[in-house]
Amino acid sequence: MKIWAKTAGAALLAGTVFVGGFGGLDFGGNSGKAYADAVNVVRNVISVDGEGEISVSPDIAYLSIGVQTQGKTAAAAQKENAQIMDKVNNLLKTSWGINAKDIKTTQFSVQPDYAYSEEGGQKLKGYTAYHTLNVAYRDLSKIGQLLDAAAGAGANNIDGVRFTVENPDKYEEEVIAKALSNAQMKASAVAKAANRQLGSLLNVNLGNADAPVFYREVAMAKSEDSAAGASTSVEPGQITLDTRLSAQYEMN
Numbered sequence: 177m178k179i180w181a182k183t184a185g186a187a188l189l190a191g192t193v194f195v196g197g198f199g200g201l202d203f204g205g206n207s208g209k210a211y212a213d214a215v216n217v218v219r220n221v222i223s224v225d226g227e228g229e230i231s232v233s234p235d236i237a238y239l240s241i242g243v244q245t246q247g248k249t250a251a252a253a254q255k256e257n258a259q260i261m262d263k264v265n266n267l268l269k270t271s272w273g274i275n276a277k278d279i280k281t282t283q284f285s286v287q288p289d290y291a292y293s294e295e296g297g298q299k300l301k302g303y304t305a306y307h308t309l310n311v312a313y314r315d316l317s318k319i320g321q322l323l324d325a326a327a328g329a330g331a332n333n334i335d336g337v338r339f340t341v342e343n344p345d346k347y348e349e350e351v352i353a354k355a356l357s358n359a360q361m362k363a364s365a366v367a368k369a370a371n372r373q374l375g376s377l378l379n380v381n382l383g384n385a386d387a388p389v390f391y392r393e394v395a396m397a398k399s400e401d402s403a404a405g406a407s408t409s410v411e412p413g414q415i416t417l418d419t420r421l422s423a424q425y426e427m428n
Contacts, residue, residue, distance in 0.1 A: 220427040221378065222366050226359025228351045229418040234339035237319055237412065241268075241326050242283070242308035242333030250286045250303045257305035260330035267329045268311060272322055278312035308333065314342075320408040339412050351417050356380065359423040367427050375426030382421040 243260045247253030268274045284307050291301045313322060316339070323334055341347065360377075367374040 220372070222363045222374070222425045222427050224359045224362040224366070224423055224425070226355040226357070226362070226421050226423055227418065228353070228355030228358060228420075229416055230347065230351050230354065231414045231416050232341060232347060234316065234341055234412050234415050236312060236314050236340060236342045237316055238338040238340070239311040239313060239319070239323065240282070240308060240335035240337075241311055241323070241331045242306065242335070243331055244333045245305050246289070246302055247305070248302050250288075250305075253303040253305040254286050257307050261307050261309075263329045264309070264326055264331050267325060268309075271325065272313075274311060274313065280310045281307065282310045283308035306333070308335075316412040319410040319412075323408050323410070337410055339415055341415070341417075344417070347417050348419075351419050352382065352421070355382075355419050355421045356423065359421065360425070363423070363425040367425075370427070373428040375428045377423060377425055379424040380421060381423070382419065 241264065243257050243264065245253050245257040245260065247256060265279065268279060269276065286303055286305045288300055289302050289304055290298050292298055313319060319337060327334065360374075364374050
């Protein structure tokens with residue numbers, strides 16, 4: 177959690193502070209009495225939320241490319257899966273020049289498949305092997321061609337594409353600045369409506385749950401053109417980076 181707070185007087189964010197003694201009371205058996213006039217200090221605070229948003233072009237995509245195979249035994253399903261996945265891996269590294277560090281297994285499993293019937297109940301009919309890769313790719317203009325090539329090599333479980341920015345830090349400052357500007361605009365409107373003046377910024381809270389979002393998911397679906405043999409078209413477009421924060425201002 178990122179918190180910026182004004183020090184010193186900012187500790188008195190809201191409410192009433194009473195300064196003074198207690199007249200007419202005798203503490204600890206002392207005969208003397210302390211008298212003082214109570215001083216009432218009030219500080220007014222405006223609490224608002226701010227939202228920031230910018231649009232940028234993505235510079236990297238993460239592709240989900242998988243192979244699913246069936247076999248009568250777990251070993252048979254796994255063996256066929258491994259043979260196809262070797263072809264896919266070789267294609268990605270050799271033909272497309274993708275570095276090994278940009279290829280990561282996100283799922284691997286071999287699961288039994290059952291058939292159900294009223295007469296026979298549950299019967300094992302075979303096994304299904306799953307192997308899914310997460311592939312980072314930076315030439316966004318060729319994503320469709322890459323997916324077509326992977327499918328040609330045997331990949332039959334292509335779930336989607338996630339577009340994002342590889343270094344989000346360079347945009348984070350801008351989107352947070354926009355969110356804070358939005359919060360100040362709202363606080364100024366509240367102060368003006370109350371015939372008051374907007375004072376100092378006391379506190380800013382940017383929670384982890386509201387940290388900037390830097391990606392866009394694109395689901396893959398077969399179209400009539402792709403079924404007819406046309407190449408897959410995947411457009412990166414732009415991604416929206418947004419964040420939300422809360423701020424407190426003093427109202428004079």
